[in-house]
Each structure stands twice: as structure tokens, then as C-alpha cells.
Amino acid sequence: MENKATNCITEGAAKEMFDKLDQFIDSLGVNSCSPRRKGDLIMILHQAQHIFGYLPEEVQTHVARKLNIQHSEVSGVISFYNYFTTEPKGKHNISICLGTACFVKGADKILEEFEKELGIKAGQVTEDMEFSIDVVRCVGACGLAPVITIGEKVFGKLKPGGDVKKILSQFKNEVKE
Amino acid sequence: MKLERINSYPELLERYKALGYLLGLREEGTGQKSTFERDILVCGGTGCVSSNSTKIVENLQSEIKACGLDQKVQVLKTGCFGFCEKGPIVLIQPDNVFYVQVCPEDAKDIVEQHLIGGTRVERLLYEEPLLKKKIEKSKDIPFYKKQIRIALRNCGVINPENILEYIAAQGFQALGKCLTEMDSQQLIDLIKKSGLRGRGGGGFPTGIKWEAASKYDSPEKFVICNADEGDPGAFMDRSILEGDPCSIVEAMTITGYAIGASQGYVYIRAEYPLAIHRLQIAIKQSREIGMLGKNIMGSGFDFDIDLKFGAGAFVCGEETALIRSIEGNRGEPTTKPPFPAESGLWKVPTCVNNVETFANIPPIITKGVEWFNSIGTEKSKGTKVFALAGKINNVGLVEVPMGTTLREIIYDIGGGIRGGKDFKAVQTGGPSGGCITKENLDTPITYENLTAIGSMMGSGGMIVMDETDCMVNIAKFYLEFTLDESCGKCTPCRVGNKRLHEMLTAITDGKAEEDTLEKLGALADTIKKTSLCGLGQTSPNPVLSTIKFFKNEYVEHVRDHKCKAGVCKNLMQYFILSDKCIGCTACARNCPQNCITGKVKQPHEIDQSKCIKCGVCYQKCKFSAIEIR
Numbered sequence: 001m002e003n004k005a006t007n008c009i010t011e012g013a014a015k016e017m018f019d020k021l022d023q024f025i026d027s028l029g030v031n032s033c034s035p036r037r038k039g040d041l042i043m044i045l046h047q048a049q050h051i052f053g054y055l056p057e058e059v060q061t062h063v064a065r066k067l068n069i070q071h072s073e074v075s076g077v078i079s080f081y082n083y084f085t086t087e088p089k090g091k092h093n094i095s096i097c098l099g100t101a102c103f104v105k106g107a108d109k110i111l112e113e114f115e116k117e118l119g120i121k122a123g124q125v126t127e128d129m130e131f132s133i134d135v136v137r138c139v140g141a142c143g144l145a146p147v148i149t150i151g152e153k154v155f156g157k158l159k160p161g162g163d164v165k166k167i168l169s170q171f172k173n174e175v176k177e
Numbered sequence: 178m179k180l181e182r183i184n185s186y187p188e189l190l191e192r193y194k195a196l197g198y199l200l201g202l203r204e205e206g207t208g209q210k211s212t213f214e215r216d217i218l219v220c221g222g223t224g225c226v227s228s229n230s231t232k233i234v235e236n237l238q239s240e241i242k243a244c245g246l247d248q249k250v251q252v253l254k255t256g257c258f259g260f261c262e263k264g265p266i267v268l269i270q271p272d273n274v275f276y277v278q279v280c281p282e283d284a285k286d287i288v289e290q291h292l293i294g295g296t297r298v299e300r301l302l303y304e305e306p307l308l309k310k311k312i313e314k315s316k317d318i319p320f321y322k323k324q325i326r327i328a329l330r331n332c333g334v335i336n337p338e339n340i341l342e343y344i345a346a347q348g349f350q351a352l353g354k355c356l357t358e359m360d361s362q363q364l365i366d367l368i369k370k371s372g373l374r375g376r377g378g379g380g381f382p383t384g385i386k387w388e389a390a391s392k393y394d395s396p397e398k399f400v401i402c403n404a405d406e407g408d409p410g411a412f413m414d415r416s417i418l419e420g421d422p423c424s425i426v427e428a429m430t431i432t433g434y435a436i437g438a439s440q441g442y443v444y445i446r447a448e449y450p451l452a453i454h455r456l457q458i459a460i461k462q463s464r465e466i467g468m469l470g471k472n473i474m475g476s477g478f479d480f481d482i483d484l485k486f487g488a489g490a491f492v493c494g495e496e497t498a499l500i501r502s503i504e505g506n507r508g509e510p511t512t513k514p515p516f517p518a519e520s521g522l523w524k525v526p527t528c529v530n531n532v533e534t535f536a537n538i539p540p541i542i543t544k545g546v547e548w549f550n551s552i553g554t555e556k557s558k559g560t561k562v563f564a565l566a567g568k569i570n571n572v573g574l575v576e577v578p579m580g581t582t583l584r585e586i587i588y589d590i591g592g593g594i595r596g597g598k599d600f601k602a603v604q605t606g607g608p609s610g611g612c613i614t615k616e617n618l619d620t621p622i623t624y625e626n627l628t629a630i631g632s633m634m635g636s637g638g639m640i641v642m643d644e645t646d647c648m649v650n651i652a653k654f655y656l657e658f659t660l661d662e663s664c665g666k667c668t669p670c671r672v673g674n675k676r677l678h679e680m681l682t683a684i685t686d687g688k689a690e691e692d693t694l695e696k697l698g699a700l701a702d703t704i705k706k707t708s709l710c711g712l713g714q715t716s717p718n719p720v721l722s723t724i725k726f727f728k729n730e731y732v733e734h735v736r737d738h739k740c741k742a743g744v745c746k747n748l749m750q751y752f753i754l755s756d757k758c759i760g761c762t763a764c765a766r767n768c769p770q771n772c773i774t775g776k777v778k779q780p781h782e783i784d785q786s787k788c789i790k791c792g793v794c795y796q797k798c799k800f801s802a803i804e805i806r
Contacts, residue, residue, distance in 0.1 A: 036523055038505030046447060046486055080507040080664070081488030083447055099409030100604065100640045101566035103654055112791070116769070137491070137658065139448060140412035142566035143224045143261025143573060154227035161767065161796055 017051050018062060025066050032068035041067060041077060045084055054088045090125045090132030092171050095149045099138030106160060107146035111135065113164040114148075131171070180340065182467040185475045186353035189344070196345040202271045203334055214249040215292065218268040220333065222257030222419055223412075223451055225265040229281055230254070233265055236284035244288055256332035256420015259574035260320055263303060268315065268333070275315040276301040306570065306592065320571050320590055325552060327560050328376075328413070328536035329576050332420030337455050340462035343423040349468050351542035352427050355434055356476035361391060364435045364542075371541045371549045372558035377403060377494070377531030378606070378635045379711075380557075380624040383538075389518035390436040390528040398438035399527040400429050402535055403499060404445040404452070407491040408607035409658065411638035413562040414532035416574055418445070418452035421536065422459035426469065426482060428535035431542070433480040436528050441482040444499050448489065456484060491608075491662035492712050496521075496529040498664070509666045510710035531636070533562055553579035557623035561634065567603075567641040568595045577622075584618040587641060598643040602726065606635030608655045608662075609715030611722025612648070631722045633715075647744035648727040649734055653681040655719035663712065670713030673704040677720060684731065685745040687738040694731055698724065743805045746790040750806050753794075755780035757802035764794035764803065 024047045028040050041063070048059050055078055064071045078084040096111045111133075115121055118131050125132040141147050144156025148167075155167055183189050201211030203218075219225075219234050237252045258266045263277035269291060276287065279301055286298045302311040303318055312318050326332075335342040343349075355364050369384030390398065402425055406414040418425060429441040445453055460482055463469040471479045485503045492498045493508040500522050502508040521527025537559060541549045553559050557579035563586060566572050570592035577586060583603060587593065594600050602612040611632035613620075620626050624634050642651065656678045665671045680697050683689040701717030708714045724731055733739045740748040753764070753773075760778040765771075772788050775781030783794070795803045 036504075039503065039523075041505035042488055042502065043486060046488070076507055077505065081490050082661075083487075083489035100607070100638070100654070101410040101572075103409075104567045104640060104642060104646055104651075109792075136448070137407070137489075137661075138409035138412075139223075140406070140415045141224045141227050141261075142410055142412060142564060143264060144227060145566065145572070147227075156227060161793055 014058075020051050021048050021059075021062070022066070025063075030067060032066070037067050038069055038073070041069075041074065042081075045074075045078065049084060054085045056086065088125065088129070089134075091130050092150050093132045093134060095134045095136045095139070096122070097137070097139050097141075097145070097147050097149075098135050099142070099145075101138070101142035102146040105145045109160040110146050110148065110158050110164060113160060114168075117164055117168055131168075180462060180465040182465070183349075183474065184467065186357045189349055189353050189474065193344055193347065193350065196341050199342050199345040200335070204270070204273065213251050215251075215272070216270045217250060217252045217287075218255045218270065218333065219252065220256075220258050220264055220266040221254035221337070221451075222261070222264075222332075222416055223449075224257070224261040226451065228265050230265040230279075232281040233267065233279055233284060236281045237267075237287065240284050240288040241292070244293060246288070246292060250292060253336045254338075255335065256337050257329075257416040257574060258315075258333040259324075259329065259416070259576075260318075260571065261574065262570065262572040266333075267301075273314045273316070275303060275313070275318065277303045319592065320573070320575075323581065323585055323590055324576050325560050325578050326576050327540055327552075328417060328533050328562050329420070329574065330540065331424065332416055335421070337420050337422055338458050340423055340459065340466060340468075343421070344466075347543060348423055348539075349427050351539035352431055352434075352468065353474055354542055355431050356474055356478055361435050361437065364431070365391060367546060368435070368538070368541065371546045372553075372556075373534065373537055373541060373549070374557065374624065375531055376533035376537070376561065376637070378408075378609070378633070380634055383530060383534055386518065386528060386530070387432065387435045389516065390438075390526045393519055393526040395526050397440075397523075397525045398433075398436055399522045399525065400432045400436065400438045400441040401496075401499065401503070401522065401527060401529040402429055402441065402443040403494065403496065403529050403531045404443055404449075405487045405494045405499060406446060406449075406532070406636065407494045407662075408636045408638050410566045410640050411564045411607065411636045413564055413574055413637055415446075415449050415452050417532050417536050417562075418449070419455050422452075422455045423463065424539055425456070425532060425535050426459050426463045428538040429482055430469065430473065430480045431538055432528055432530065432535070434478055436526070438526075438528070439479045439481070441480065442485050442503060442522075443482060444485045444487060444493070444503055446489075447486045453484065453486070460484075490664070491658070492664045492710070495710050495712060498710065499529065500527065507664070509664045510712070512709065533637070554621065554623050556625060561622070561637055563637045563639045565591050565639050565641065567639075568598065568643040568646070569593070569641040570595050579623055580621040582619050582621055583613060586622075586639070587618070591641070594641065594643050596643075598645065601642045601644050601646060602648065604632075604640040604642065604651070604719070605638065606633035606715075606718070607638050608658045609633065609711065609718055610635045611718050612642075612651075612726055614726045631718075631725055633718075645742050645744070647685075647740050647742040648723040648730050649681065649685055649740075650742075650744045652720045652723045653678065653685060656681060656716070659712070659716040663716070667707075667709040667713060669704045669707040670709070670716060673700060673708075674713075674716055676700060677704070677717065681720070684734045685740070686747045687734070687745075689735045691735065693735060694724065694728075749790060750785060751783055751788060751790065751792070751795060752804050752806060753781050753783055754802045754804055757800050759800055759802075761800070763797045763799065767793050767797045769793060 060074045064074045122133045122135045147156040197209035201209045202216045267276040267279045365388050373383045374380040490508045493502045495510050498508040498510040517527040560576050562576045617630045663670045758780040765773040770787050772784040
């Protein structure tokens with residue numbers, strides 16, 4: 001239960017987060033009358049996702065108001081790009097590279113094992129909000145194929161039948177501690 | 178670090194001479210004496226950083242300090258050495274000793290044995306796999322022998338976070354030369370004469386692109402660096418940005434001078450945090466030193482660069498889509514004409530070039546057109562960087578002269594196929610490209626030749642496949658990628674590729690009708706002819722090329738319901754050979770379905786109705802008692 005709270009935005013934390021986002025937007029010197037004001041939208045959404053972890057509707061409308069554009073324009077951009085998400089991710093987001101180099105070295109099997117171990121599909125979050133799985137296209141570490149990243153950590157040259165369990169147990173232990 | 182502004186080209190040349198000592202110990206050095214006795218260069222590319230190379234730097238530094246050598250030896254993090262297979266890599270100069278697969282714990286031995294003892298740490302030297310001979314120097318390693326490094330010239334040589342090292346490596350001299358000795362037309366003519374063609378895929382002559390943008394009269398113009406390297410398996414642009422970011426700053430500024438622009442943008446993938454970080458440093462230092470901003474080197478020319486992040490859309494590698502994305506829109510391509518050179522970002526003339534193309538510009542200007550023309554073939558000049566990946570021994574980045582054959586790249590540089598398996602095909606050009614088979618291994622690589630044999634240069638990803646890869650499945654994989662990435666604006670790409678994918682799925686499931694192959698070909702042809710942008714027009718290429726070269730595999734799937742490579746799960750069954758099974762129970766214990774039964778020391782059996790064909794039993798069996806049929 002405790003973990004769920006970190007992913008829901010409480011009122012106090014929300015204000016702080018919105019303040020932080022506003023600071024960033026103000027630092028860009030956006031002119032809300034300029035025909036080019038939308039040019040900063042994607043950079044702002046990156047920052048917003050960095051602050052909030054995802055892009056819920058409140059954040060979208062806030063950004064739209066700040067840039068003096070329609071909410072639909074903001075949500076249209078978010079839905080187009082894979083990087084943006086409107087759903088919260090798990091505390092440990094597992095990105096599994098399915099680029100070609102990883103694919104020919106069996107990354108699809110690694111993905112299957114993660115899905116089975118966690119009981120979720122790619123794009124979903126576990127109920128306790130601890131883990132989520134994402135499929136990504138090439139992290140550019142083809143020398144380490146098949147490769148996955150969990151947060152900032154990179155795990156490479158994975159083999160089916162063992163490695164996945166080992167990695168997950170590292171993070172699960174962390175949860176218990 | 179306080180950086181002093183450089184106010185003129187002669188001042189830059191003076192600074193270059195004064196800074197020569199920085200590279201004094203390295204091969205490309207200026208022959209000047211360094212203040213250190215040794216430079217230890219540790220690879221700081223994404224691959225090696227993922228394998229903990231940062232810790233190697235820390236450990237080396239603390240060991241060196243503990244031995245009181247910190248005035249004599251410096252440890253630096255450089256860009257990618259290219260030999261990712263053997264990373265992390267540590268190079269010791271001026272000894273030119275190349276250590277591979279170094280762990281943080283090896284720091285002690287490197288300091289004690291190499292730096293103090295004067296011997297080599299044998300176990301960290303590269304071993305030639307055939308002769309089992311240790312090789313000490315990088316230039317003697319077969320992986321490097323046939324390479325010529327132009328775009329990657331500074332990667333693995335300089336510290337990418339210190340602009341002074343870039344200046345010591347002749348950095349910004351091309352820009353200085355342009356600003357003081359050439360007008361924009363002379364500069365464009367020079368690039369046209371060099372024969373440089375776009376390295377991002379299409380191969381359009383760079384000089385002509387510049388000329389087109391320069392011709393339009395406009396108070397505002399833009400230069401864009403396309404660093405949205407979306408092609409899976411290609412990582413040369415990332416390595417250049419991580420290893421030599423200042424060269425991109427310099428080349429963009431030169432382009433700005435040529436076309437008359439004063440603002441540039443680098444559109445870079447958000448998935449490349451390290452490249453973004455290094456570029457930010459390079460831009461900041463360039464501003465401080467006066468290589469960006471107002472009145473560059475006293476010439477009166479102003480230019481600045483800002484970063485724009487991509488957000489994970491493959492189609493944004495297409496220039497019109499990229500421009501829409503910078504404008505803050507959905508990255509949907511628009512019809513050409515008008516070309517960006519006429520009406521690009523915010524509807525003003527814009528020149529978009531790829532990272533690797535930019536990296537070639539400064540050396541062409543400093544070393545001259547004749548030099549560049551002497552490398553490569555008649556129509557494809559210079560070099561090309563390829564990212565070798567897949568079932569090959571030496572995964573990594575290689576830069577070879579145009580005209581090198583695939584055989585040289587795969588066998589001489591790449592060290593052949595992993596695990597002694599048979600070569601089947603190499604895929605170039607990513608989701609837009611095609612396969613090249615054994616028969617064409619000796620084709621010299623040029624833009625024209627690759628197109629002629631049904632593939633394309635693309636951005637330079639080369640995925641090597643062996644006999645255990647099913648080509649139908651590979652085609653399906655690429656199509657899944659296109660399906661994911663199709664922006665949905667035009668119907669042929671949005672719906673056509675979906676139908677193509679359904680047909681391929683039917684084939685790999687063994688449910689395809691006899692005439693599926695014909696329908697597949699016809700639909701692919703329609704998609705190619707009627708899609709709006711490059712993504713759709715090339716999306717059926719992997720399918721068409723695999724049908725062309727591996728038709729028998731398709732026919733086997735459709736007619737005989739067989740997948741020879743043993744990849745398509747729905748076409749195969751696992752059996753336990755009773756004469757080979759000794760009843761060790763390894764398979765039964767690991768079977769996730771618990772569908773293998775049998776007594777200890779007795780042959781086991783698989784219940785086919787429950788088997789999900791995961792292949793775990795096949796991997797776990799040490800007695801080759803499991804067969805795939």
C-alpha cells in the first residue's frame with residue numbers, strides 16, 4: 001500500500017511538482033502569443049514526465065494553458081510519441097530492447113520470461129506498482145545484446161532460463177529491505 | 178575550467194600550437210611534449226559505460242594516486258573505440274597497448290604491472306581467436322587493420338568533454354578557413370566537388386542540398402542536425418556525438434555559413450542521455466570560447482545551436498516529419514515538394530543533414546577535396562561507418578572506405594560468424610532495407626551497388642544472420658516495427674502493412690493459403706508505389722527482399738508447414754529421443770508447463786497437448802536427446 005502512495009500525486013507533492021514545471025516553462029521564455037509557441041511543447045512534456053513520472057490529464061491541461069494552446073493539441077502529441085505515457089509506470093521500469101541486434105539474439109524469449117515471471121504484459125504495471133515492462137527499439141548497446149535496462153542500470157548478454165529470475169530477485173530483495 | 182575566447186583564425190592557430198601538448202602522447206599527436214608520461218584512455222561510450230567503465234576510471238585514478246603517480250599519469254574517458262564486443266576497452270599511450278574486457282578490479286594490476294613494473298597484463302590483451310596469439314597494439318588487431326577513420330577520427334582519441342583537446346586535434350580550423358578564406362559559394366562548390374553524399378540513408382549529394390537552401394532569399398534560415406537515429410542496430414551517430422561532439426558543432430556552423438543561417442538545431446533521441454549530456458557540454462564550451470554566438474572568430478558571422486529532443490518516433494528520422502516534430506506537432510511527414518530547402522522549419526529555408534555527414538565536413542575542408550576523392554569509389558566517395566551486430570564475432574563500429582566488400586567487413590574485420598555457424602544473410606538499411614546473401618558477399622559496397630542487389634545503404638546498420646535465423650520471421654519482425662512506427666496518416670502504410678503482417682503471421686503459423694505469396698507480392702508493390710513518405714515506400718522491402726532470396730523458405734512454410742531454422746513455434750514439435758535420454762530429469766524439472774513425464778533413469782516423454790514450445794527442455798538437455806521436428 002505504501003508504494004501505491006508514491007505513484008499517486010498527493011496534494012502537497014503536486015503543488016511542488018507543478019511549481020517545478022512552471023519554473024522550467026518560465027525559464028524557456030515562452031511567448032504565449034507567438035505563432036511559434038508550440039515549438040517548446042515536446043521539451044516541456046519531457047520535463048513534465050520527468051517530474052511527475054507520467055502525463056496525467058491535469059498536467060496536460062496545465063501545459064496547454066501555459067502555452068495558450070488547446071488541450072487536444074497536447075494530448076495529440078502525447079499519443080503520437082512512444083516516449084510519453086499517460087499511465088504511471090512501476091517503481092522499477094524494465095525496458096527490454098527489441099532492436100534487430102537483440103531480436104536475432106533471442107530478446108523475444110527474454111521478454112516472454114519477464115512477462116511470465118511478473119504476470120503482466122509489455123506496457124503493463126504489476127498490481128503493487130513495483131514493476132512495469134516496456135519494449136524499446138534499440139538502446140544502442142548492440143555489443144551487449146540482448147540487453148535490458150531497469151532504471152539507470154543496464155543488463156547485457158542475457159540468456160533465457162535463469163538470468164531473468166536472478167535479476168528480478170535482486171530488485172525484489174531490495175523491496176523487502 | 179575557464180575558457181578564453183578566441184577572436185580570430187590566427188589566434189585559433191596559435192592556440193592549436195600551444196595546446197599541442199595535450200595530445201602529445203597519443204598517436205594522432207602533434208609531436209609536442211606532454212606534461213604527463215602516460216595517458217590512460219578508457220572507453221566512455223554507452224556500451225562500455227553499461228559495463229561499468231566509469232568505475233574502471235575511478236579505480237585507476239585511486240590506484241595511481243595511491244602509488245604517487247598522479248603527476249605522471251592521467252586517466253581520461255574518451256568516446257567509443259568501436260570494438261564493443263571486447264569492451265570495456267582501456268588504451269595506454271604512448272605504449273599503444275590495448276586492453277580488452279577490463280573489469281574495475283583489473284585497475285590494480287594495470288597500475289602495478291604495466292605502469293610500475295613495465296610489463297604487460299597478459300590476460301587483458303586481445304587474443305587472436307584462430308592463432309591464439311596475444312596482440313598488444315590496436316593497429317595490429319585485424320578488427321582495425323582495414324579501417325580508415327574519418328567520421329570517427331577523434332572517437333577514442335580525445336576527451337569529448339574538453340574542447341581544448343578538440344582544438345589540439347585541429348578542431349575549428351575548417352571553420353576558421355571557411356570564415357576567412359572562402360565565401361559561401363566557394364564553400365558550397367568545394368563540398369559539391371568532394372562528392373560527399375548524405376550518410377543517413379538516401380545518399381543525396383550534400384553540396385547540392387546546401388546550394389538549394391542557399392539559393393532561397395530569406396531573412397531567416399535554419400540548419401538541422403538529424404540525430405534521431407531510429408534504425409535499430411545502428412549506433413554510429415550516437416558514438417560520434419558521444420566521442421566527438423565538437424565536430425558536429427563545427428560542421429553545423431560551417432553549414433550555417435554556407436546557406437546563410439544563424440540558428441541550428443540538433444534533433445536528438447531522448448533515449449541517448451549520454452550523447453545529449455556531451456553535446457550540451459560541447460555547445461556550452463563552444464559558446465565560451467567564441468566558436469558559437471556572435472561574431473565568430475571576428476568574421477561578423479553569428480551562429481548558435483540548441484537541442485531539441487525526439488520522443489520515440491522512428492518516422493521522425495524523415496526530414497519533413499522531423500521538422501513537424503521540432504515545431505511541436507505530431508511527427509507526420511508532408512509531401513515534397515516543397516522541399517525543406519525552400520520551406521522547412523517554420524516555413525523558412527532549412528537544411529537537414531545527418532550526424533555522420535556533418536562529421537565528414539571539417540576534414541574535407543582542412544585536408545582538401547583531392548584527399549577525400551582519393552578514398553572510395555567513383556560515385557561514392559570517402560568512407561562509411563557500419564554498425565556490425567547480430568551473429569558475428571566482433572560486434573562493433575567499423576569505418577571503411579566505400580567500395581570495401583561485405584566479405585572483408587564480415588570476415589576480415591568482423592571475425593566471421595559466431596559459434597562457427599554458416600553465414601545466411603546480412604540485413605542492411607534497417608526496416609527500409611533488404612537482405613544480402615552469400616552470392617553477393619563480394620559486391621563492393623556503394624550506394625548504387627546496394628540498391629542494385631535489392632538492399633540499401635541506409636544509416637549503416639548491418640545485422641548478420643546465421644543458419645538458425647528464419648527469414649520469414651525476420652521479415653515479420655521488421656514489419657512489426659513498421660506497424661508500430663507508421664504514423665497512420667496515409668492508408669497504404671497504415672492499413673496495407675497491417676494486412677501484410679497478417680499474411681506473414683498466417684505463414685509462420687502454418688495457416689497460409691497456397692496463393693498467399695502472390696498476394697503478398699502484389700500488396701507489397703502497391704504499398705511501395707502509393708505511400709506518402711519514405712517510411713511507407715520502403716516498408717515492404719524486407720519482405721520483398723527475403724521472398725526474392727529465400728523463396729524456398731517461404732514455400733516450405735506455406736506448403737510443407739515446416740520451419741527449417743526451427744524458429745516458428747507453431748510449426749514445430751519437440752520430441753525426446755528415447756535412445757539418447759538417460760532420464761536425468763533436467764527437462765522435466767525445468768518445464769514450465771510440467772508436461773514432461775518419466776521415471777528417473779528412464780526415457781522421458783513430452784505431452785504434446787500441453788507443450789507451449791518454449792524450448793527450455795531443448796536448452797537444458799545435456800545429452801542432445803531432444804529433437805525439434
